[in-house]
Amino acid sequence: MLKRLSLITLALLIALPGWATELEDEERALERQQEENAPAKPKPPHIKAPNEEVTETGKAPPDSTTSEPRKALFLLGETVEPGTFATLHWTPDQSFASIATPVPILVAHGSKPGPQLCLTAAVHGDELNGIEMVRRLMYELEPEGLAGTVVGVPIVNLDGFRNGSRYLSDRRDLNRYFPGNKNGSAASRVAYSLFHNIIQHCDYLVDLHTGSQKRVNLPQLRADLENPDVVAFAKHFGGITVLHSPGVSGMLRDAAVNDGIIAVTMEAGGPNRLEEKAVSYGVQAIETLLENLDMRKASHFWGAPQPVFYESKWVRAAQGGILLSEVKLNDKVKKGQILGTVTDPISNTGSAIIAPYNGRVLGLAVNQVVHAGFATFRIGEEKSTEEVEAQAEEKAKQSSEKGDDPQSQTEPDNEDKERPSEPAPEDQRPASATPESADKTPRKQASASTPTLTEKEEQTSE
Numbered sequence: 001m002l003k004r005l006s007l008i009t010l011a012l013l014i015a016l017p018g019w020a021t022e023l024e025d026e027e028r029a030l031e032r033q034q035e036e037n038a039p040a041k042p043k044p045p046h047i048k049a050p051n052e053e054v055t056e057t058g059k060a061p062p063d064s065t066t067s068e069p070r071k072a073l074f075l076l077g078e079t080v081e082p083g084t085f086a087t088l089h090w091t092p093d094q095s096f097a098s099i100a101t102p103v104p105i106l107v108a109h110g111s112k113p114g115p116q117l118c119l120t121a122a123v124h125g126d127e128l129n130g131i132e133m134v135r136r137l138m139y140e141l142e143p144e145g146l147a148g149t150v151v152g153v154p155i156v157n158l159d160g161f162r163n164g165s166r167y168l169s170d171r172r173d174l175n176r177y178f179p180g181n182k183n184g185s186a187a188s189r190v191a192y193s194l195f196h197n198i199i200q201h202c203d204y205l206v207d208l209h210t211g212s213q214k215r216v217n218l219p220q221l222r223a224d225l226e227n228p229d230v231v232a233f234a235k236h237f238g239g240i241t242v243l244h245s246p247g248v249s250g251m252l253r254d255a256a257v258n259d260g261i262i263a264v265t266m267e268a269g270g271p272n273r274l275e276e277k278a279v280s281y282g283v284q285a286i287e288t289l290l291e292n293l294d295m296r297k298a299s300h301f302w303g304a305p306q307p308v309f310y311e312s313k314w315v316r317a318a319q320g321g322i323l324l325s326e327v328k329l330n331d332k333v334k335k336g337q338i339l340g341t342v343t344d345p346i347s348n349t350g351s352a353i354i355a356p357y358n359g360r361v362l363g364l365a366v367n368q369v370v371h372a373g374f375a376t377f378r379i380g381e382e383k384s385t386e387e388v389e390a391q392a393e394e395k396a397k398q399s400s401e402k403g404d405d406p407q408s409q410t411e412p413d414n415e416d417k418e419r420p421s422e423p424a425p426e427d428q429r430p431a432s433a434t435p436e437s438a439d440k441t442p443r444k445q446a447s448a449s450t451p452t453l454t455e456k457e458e459q460t461s462e
């Protein structure tokens with residue numbers, strides 16, 4: 001069974017071309033804005049109980065906890081019997097029906113009651129590590145012994161995947177259009193279809209991504225740590241790194257949480273490549289999740305079960321030129337330490353990129369040519385679990401006192417806003433050329449060019 005998907009996947013992966021660039025012109029930006037401004041649907045009053053089954057309408061029937069026989073799953077117009085594995089097909093209403101290619105959906109419907117966990121990968125078509133994670137996880141599940149249901153979507157953005165592109169075929173970023181609009185743009189319709197046909201059936205969602213734009217991420221969860229349910233969920237993944245990230249409007253994770261589905265993003269590695277270590281790490285973390293949700297016994301789980309929480313910021317290049325890193329992912333760094341250098345290849349003038357505080361390297365740009373203002377190193381500052389939990393509880397309390405939707409209180413950090421040409425902040429002046437520029441080594445003008453952190457974070461992933 002393992003071979004079924006792997007051969008096809010591997011054959012396709014070998015042929016993938018290189019980078020794609022996003023072109024979101026003003027018209028599209030406006031269009032998306034208008035869709036976002038449309039009246040939001042009210043948030044459901046509570047999150048579905050773990051043992052609820054899904055019916056054809058997507059609504060949960062009355063409780064089916066203990067003695068009742070396990071029911072069949074109805075999804076995408078098909079019936080999946082308890083204790084069985086099925087491959088279903090989702091056809092986003094994207095192009096004309098006669099040439100539409102259905103997207104395969106893998107379903108393991110356990111013989112025992114339990115939660116419905118959804119795993120989505122390749123919402124960005126060039127992010128391959130998640131595809132392999134879903135394959136490994138789905139084909140190791142044994143539905144007879146499983147409590148609950150696991151729905152895996154190995155390649156959400158099939159068009160992008162075929163083209164080796166992050167984007168949809170119309171060059172839109174699908175992960176900015178959720179929950180979608182059935183009468184909206186092409187991307188918005190695809191988002192709507194996925195969200196309403198699959199995502200709304202989930203109790204929990206893990207959306208799998210990698211870094212983007214020649215950046216790589218340490219395997220990590222992105223989670224809104226101001227939401228106590230999300231904090232509790234993040235703790236089920238074992239000793240993984242968890243970054244606080246409230247999410248940005250239009251992201252699948254954000255839309256799911258707003259709809260009462262507990263969701264996180266898992267980031268691992270970089271795009272356009274398959275990284276065995278990152279994949280294994282992610283699989284192990286999700287196996288730990290299955291164990292902790294009491295869905296099945298994991299084949300192996302982590303000795304150190306606590307996640308490590310971080311607040312993080314990107315440090316940007318102060319000038320354009322050739323970026324060379326001096327640190328690796330997961331390195332611990334000290335305030336003032338040189339993280340890397342950027343050197344103008346013509347004038348041989350350079351500047352150092354300096355760690356602004358003590359922390360850990362959670363994401364970085366691979367060595368490449370960069371422009372001034374390019375986000376180069378993501379440095380995380382550790383927070384204690386107690387501190388994170390207390391803050392989430394406090395936030396939830398404040399929201400309930402005000403009677404507000406906690407999501408509307410969240411100011412997104414726009415970490416993943418994709419505007420590659422975003423200008424460098426004014427206070428990041430390029431290092432000036434000096435008369436003695438014939439030196440072999442670039443001068444490091446750390447004091448003049450220490451990068452600052454900006455409130456608006458650049459798109460780097462998700």
Ligand SMILES: [Zn+2]
Nearest residue numbers: 124209461462
């Ligand atoms: Zn992504």
